[in-house]
Amino acid sequence: SAVISQKPSRDICQRGTSLTIQCQVDSQVTMMFWYRQQPGQSLTLIATANQGSEATYESGFVIDKFPISRPNLTFSTLTVSNMSPEDSSIYLCSVEPNDRGGTGELFFGEGSRLTVL
Amino acid sequence: RKEVEQDPGPFNVPEGATVAFNCTYSNSASQSFFWYRQDCRKEPKLLMSVYSSGNEDGRFTAQLNRASQYISLLIRDSKLSDSATYLCVGSGTYKYIFGTGTRLKVLA
Numbered sequence: 001s002a003v004i005s006q007k008p009s010r011d012i013c014q015r016g017t018s019l020t021i022q023c024q025v026d027s028q029v030t031m032m033f034w035y036r037q038q039p040g041q042s043l044t045l046i047a048t049a050n051q052g053s054e055a056t057y058e059s060g061f062v063i064d065k066f067p068i069s070r071p072n073l074t075f076s077t078l079t080v081s082n083m084s085p086e087d088s089s090i091y092l093c094s095v096e097p098n099d100r101g102g103t104g105e106l107f108f109g110e111g112s113r114l115t116v117l
Numbered sequence: 118r119k120e121v122e123q124d125p126g127p128f129n130v131p132e133g134a135t136v137a138f139n140c141t142y143s144n145s146a147s148q149s150f151f152w153y154r155q156d157c158r159k160e161p162k163l164l165m166s167v168y169s170s171g172n173e174d175g176r177f178t179a180q181l182n183r184a185s186q187y188i189s190l191l192i193r194d195s196k197l198s199d200s201a202t203y204l205c206v207g208s209g210t211y212k213y214i215f216g217t218g219t220r221l222k223v224l225a
Binding site: 050 | 149150151159160161162163166204206208211212213214215216217218
């Protein structure tokens with residue numbers, strides 16, 4: 001398994017500002033994912049962040065808006081830039097432990113609940 | 118068309134009932150399949166994988182029909198504690214795509 005510490009757990013931000021969310025894993029993992037879950041909705045994949053390479057963004061998400069860092073195998077950050085109320089959501093960090101490759105067992109952080117005023 | 122689609126529900130069923138959820142997928146999310154469970158205000162957790170031959174885990178049975186691009190989850194003898202959102206997940210190349218989720222409420 002993997003234990004993921006994600007912070008902040010929640011924040012209220014002003015329009016136009018940026019917020020960086022941190023994700024710390026208790027073991028080294030290759031595959032790390034960032035998801036967004038808007039109220040009452042399911043999870044939408046923002047990007048896949050693998051150590052040593054540029055993040056791969058899904059359709060509708062761009063690096064300028066959601067820059068991601070992955071400096072090592074246990075840590076990643078997601079920044080939500082120039083925020084607007086439409087960015088209000090829960091952002092979730094997720095990993096697939098290296099010893100669970102292909103099993104589909106993702107472990108999630110508790111999420112960062114972001115409210116943009 | 119969304120890559121993984123589900124009926125959002127809600128499904129309200131009495132305790133002890135049998136309930137089935139369906140999920141359809143597109144080719145981009147078609148390598149492997151899983152069912153996750155998400156409780157209110159909690160993160161999703163893996164419930165079970167879905168195999169072509171079908172698989173069972175206690176009261177839960179999952180089936181995959183690749184010809185129809187269709188996945189199902191059957192819950193027998195529903196318990197109050199089964200109330201949650203059930204997420205169908207398909208995997209593509211190096212990523213996992215979540216369906217919209219189906220809400221289940223088991224009533225006493």
